Every structure is written in C-alpha cells, then in structure tokens.
Amino acid sequence: MNLSRDLDRWLPPGARELLRRIGSCAGDLGVQTYLVGGPVRDLILGRQSFDLDVVVQGDAPAVAHAATLPDEPPPVVHPFFGTATLYQGAFRADLATARAEIYERPGALPIVRWGSIEQDLARRDFTVNAMALTLGGPRHGDLLDLHGGRSDLEHGLLRVLHDASFVDDATRILRGVRYEQRFGFAFEKLTLEALQRDLRYLDCLSPDRVRHEFERTFAEDEPEQALRRLNTLNVFSAIHPGLVFGPEKAWILEGFRRRALPPSQLYTVYWCLLAWGLSSMEVETFATRLCLPRRIQDAIADAVALQELAPYLDDPGLTPGQVFEVLHGRSVAALIVAERLFVRPFARSSLSLYLHRLRHVRLSLTGRDLQALGIPEGVLLGRILSCLRTARLNGEVSSREEEAALALRLLNDA
Ligand code: ATP
Numbered sequence: 230m231n232l233s234r235d236l237d238r239w240l241p242p243g244a245r246e247l248l249r250r251i252g253s254c255a256g257d258l259g260v261q262t263y264l265v266g267g268p269v270r271d272l273i274l275g276r277q278s279f280d281l282d283v284v285v286q287g288d289a290p291a292v293a294h295a296a297t298l299p300d301e302p303p304p305v306v307h308p309f310f311g312t313a314t315l316y317q318g319a320f321r322a323d324l325a326t327a328r329a330e331i332y333e334r335p336g337a338l339p340i341v342r343w344g345s346i347e348q349d350l351a352r353r354d355f356t357v358n359a360m361a362l363t364l365g366g367p368r369h370g371d372l373l374d375l376h377g378g379r380s381d382l383e384h385g386l387l388r389v390l391h392d393a394s395f396v397d398d399a400t401r402i403l404r405g406v407r408y409e410q411r412f413g414f415a416f417e418k419l420t421l422e423a424l425q426r427d428l429r430y431l432d433c434l435s436p437d438r439v440r441h442e443f444e445r446t447f448a449e450d451e452p453e454q455a456l457r458r459l460n461t462l463n464v465f466s467a468i469h470p471g472l473v474f475g476p477e478k479a480w481i482l483e484g485f486r487r488r489a490l491p492p493s494q495l496y497t498v499y500w501c502l503l504a505w506g507l508s509s510m511e512v513e514t515f516a517t518r519l520c521l522p523r524r525i526q527d528a529i530a531d532a533v534a535l536q537e538l539a540p541y542l543d544d545p546g547l548t549p550g551q552v553f554e555v556l557h558g559r560s561v562a563a564l565i566v567a568e569r570l571f572v573r574p575f576a577r578s579s580l581s582l583y584l585h586r587l588r589h590v591r592l593s594l595t596g597r598d599l600q601a602l603g604i605p606e607g608v609l610l611g612r613i614l615s616c617l618r619t620a621r622l623n624g625e626v627s628s629r630e631e632e633a634a635l636a637l638r639l640l641n642d643a
Pocket of ligand 1: 266267282352353359400
C-alpha cells in the first residue's frame, strides 16, 4: 500500500519539503529512512500531527548533517544515542537510528543496540504506533505494517505487540489509556486482560517515569476522560492506594480546563484535585512515589490542610481577619480546588471571600509611612502593620487617615 499522495496532502508544504530532503539525502548516503509511529497513525486517521519522527536504518546524525542546507542552523545531534533533530522554519524532524531493545527486568530502561526497521517497530507499544512509511526513492510512501496496525486503526483497537509488553514497561498502561480516550478506541480483549493482570508492574517504574506519564495525561485535550478511565481500571489504586478520581473530580477538572489558565498553574490545580481526599500521611507517600517537585508537594499538602480546616472555616461568626489569618500564604491552586470541593456552605463562602476579595486587600500605609509617623523599625512596627491589616479586612478602617490614626493609637497603647 502506498500513501505518498495522502502524505503530500496531509503535510504542510514546509514539512513535506523537509521529509523529501531527508529521504533523498539518506538515499545518496545509501541508507533508508522511514516516517514512524505517531505521524503515520495520525496520517491514516486524518488527524493533524506535529511530530515528524523519522527512523534511519543507519547513521541518523550523518543523514541529519547531509540534509541540512548551508544557510540553515546545524542539526542538534546526540551521537551516543544515534539521534538528531533537524529544523526547517517552523518544522522539526526527529531522526533516530533504528534500534533493537532488550528488557533485562520489568520497568528498567532497556538495553539498546542498533538494529533494523523491523526491530525498531517490534519494540513499540501498540500496533497502531508500530507502522512506518518509506521516505525517498521509488518506494516513497510505501506503508510498512508488520503488526496489523492499519486494521487495528480501522477497528479502533489498541493491541500490544506481545503478551509481556506491560511487564517490560508498565508506562504503556498509562500511554494506552491516553490513546484509548484521545481516539475513542478500545483495548483489544487480550491486551485488556494483560493490562489488568500486570498492574503490579507499575511498582517497578521509577518516580520520574510515572510523574512524566501523569504530566502527559494532563496535557491531553480532555485529560479528565483519561484520568477517569485510569481510576476505573484500578491504575490509580495500583500507583497509590488512596488515589481516587471520580465523576465529581472529572467534572470539576473540566471546569478548570475551560478557564484556560497557564499550563504550570493549571497542572498544579490538577495535582491538588488528584490529591484531594488523601490523608496527610498518604499525601507524603504519594509525593515520594512520584517524586513531585517541591512546589507541587507544598500545594497538595495545603489541599490536605484545607480539608482539615473545613470545620473551623465553617463557622459563620468568623471575621474576615480570622479567615485571612488561616488562609494567607496557602497555595492558590489548593484554595481554588477547595472552593469547589468543600461541602460545608460557610467554609466554602469563607474561601470565596478570601480568594476573591481578602487576598487582594492592601493597606494604604507602608512600613516606611509608619516610620515617618514615629514608629521605630522592629517587632512593634510589624505588629502594628498586622493589626492595621486586620482592621482593614474587617472594615474598621477604610482610608489612609484612619489607618494613621489607628497606628498612632496602637503606638500610644504599646
Ligand atoms: P503522541 O501523539 O502522544 O505524541 P506518539 O505516538 O508520537 O503519540 P511519543 O511518546 O512521542 O508518542 O512516542 C513516539 C513513538 O515511540 C510512539 O508512537 C511509539 O511507537 C514509541 N514509544 C514511545 N514510548 C514507548 C514505550 N514506552 N514503549 C514502546 N514504544 C514507545
């Protein structure tokens, strides 16, 4: 089967030109190149794809150098890994030397040696990702489909290439759920059985690899779908027994996603939502299991602390100053998650009050202004500033003059 017409139609002109150049320069060097994996899958599905992953049956860095025009930036090459990245305007292509992999023990990174395109495809996760298109020469666009990927694509099936695939690398469980939800596919029967049977191999993965898969899941267009599915397939409980992601969290996450926050802020919100419901001890083991960065650890610890504070915050008699006192300095991501998940009505309105008003309240006077009023720098000044802030939050003072008068009264009483 030849897909060169589809390839030409599907690729933007710059990307088409880049692939043609790679194919023909490799031909001049006597080596064969292939477009592989995700872009081939997406081409057949008719979906936009921005990765151009190319496998070279030979020295990928040499092909990258040969395919770079004199006025273009040099390719970024990693000779040890046999990889290179080529840029042409807005487009980039990642070239890798064809490789074979051997898994010595579950979860460990494989031992890699150079190999053929067939071996390179045989090491892949799912049949739909294990297809290649020949680049350059008379066979340009020929489909290499040794594992039935095209038929599985047509039937919307995710199938591993061999029975021990999840044992070798359990990140494929999380990858598979992402594809299943992104494309609306289903796991083929034996693959689903293997997935459920091999959940325990998630324990063999390093924290960094598990965290990376979570982050890639967060980056999906609709991450709540994949997270729900990971929950129902018991993947979450296999990663951490307390981790739950039910329909309510999914619904709330969708709401946050639609707010279009910057990704780093949004992901912190997602982590807090995931961690919601864990105890303070569980949150520590969860953070260690995924080796979460300090910033995220602090945010999820705040989310747990807020759950513990809910009964206190649920008191309708709390003054704004008291609300500020307990919430000031906490992660905003944890606060906005708690605002959605608190069931106690007064606790929820205390949070809203803090998030939407109190945390933005500023005094008119600065420490310097207080010094000019004759209050010496030191502990007393700090205490007076804090009293002024409480008075401002509680509406007891509302102008610069009233703040100054209160400051002087406090100084006299000190
Ligand atoms: P996406 O659209 O999510 O980027 P992709 O298929 O391009 O999908 P990548 O993570 O960029 O995914 O990986 C590129 C290719 O490398 C995959 O298509 C797959 O063939 C292979 N691959 C990646 N990770 C694994 C893995 N853990 N086990 C086996 N093959 C993998």
